[in-house]
Amino acid sequence: MKRTVEYGCDAIAQRYLDWSSRIADDPRLHYLAELDGRLPDGAEVLELGCGAGVPCSRKLAERHGLLGVDLSREQIELARANVPRARFEKADMTALDFPEGTFDGIVAFYSILHVPRAEQPALFAEVAHWLKPGGLFLASLGIGTPDITEQWLGVEMFFASNTPAENRALVAQHLEIVVDDLVTMHEPDPATFQWVLARKG
Structure with missing residues (x-):
């Protein structure tokens, strides 16, 4: 499943960037502003599934230290070119290892829905572990899709998500x-996502 995501995202890296930039009512920047307004200047932020770095990585890197990770090497190369002020690494978000309290903020835009449902609970636990006390987590989550592989933007792609109540x-x-x-x-075509902003106590 992860190879499907990696190979698919490699194949459509530029195509996805062009396609997503044409979605006029994408609320990413609205929710990013909700997070950013609560972070101090120079915060340490982790982006899970950074893609090509536009627009969110670029916006975060204006004020903060940003580390973006993505399964796709092609996406990482685009992100490095688009956002030279940030750091980017090719990595599986479910296999990351950081000390407790490393980050002030963690974000995931349309990326956790490519993680198998069975692995999502452990990922949320790790996110909480990586956050500093008072740290913030922002994510757009799917609303209930069984683990499935289907054609998307001309490639095979894997999707999975829990219901809003489960999330x-x-x-x-x-x-x-x-x-x-x-x-929505x-x-x-209409697509609905659950936007969650949460704080570590």
């Missing part, structure tokens, strides 16, 4: 939820 329960085991919104955007 809420998994995050709330470790973090205090501050924002919990269901938002148009890709151009």
Whole structure:
């Protein structure tokens, strides 16, 4: 499943960037502003599934120290070119290892929905472990898709997500939820995501 994501994202790296930039009602920057306004200047931020670095990595790197990770080597190369102020590494977000309390903020835009459902609970626990006390986690999550591989933007792609109630329960085991919104955007077909902003106590 992860090889499917890696190979697919390699194949469509530039295509995905061009396609996503045409989604007029994508709420990413709105929720990024919700997070950014709560972070001090110079915060340490981790981005899980950074893609090509546009627009979110670029925005975060304006004020903060940013480490972006992605399974796709092609996406990482684009991110390094697009956001030279940040650090980027090819890595599986479910296999990362950081000391407790490393980051002030952790973000994941449309990336956790490529992680098998069975691995998502442990990922949320790790996110909480990596955050400093008072640190913030922002993610856009799917709303209930069984583990499935299907054609997407011309390649095979893997998707998986829990229901909003399940997502809420998994995050709330470790973090205090501050924002919990269901938002539909148009890709151009309607697509609904659960936006969660949570704080470590």
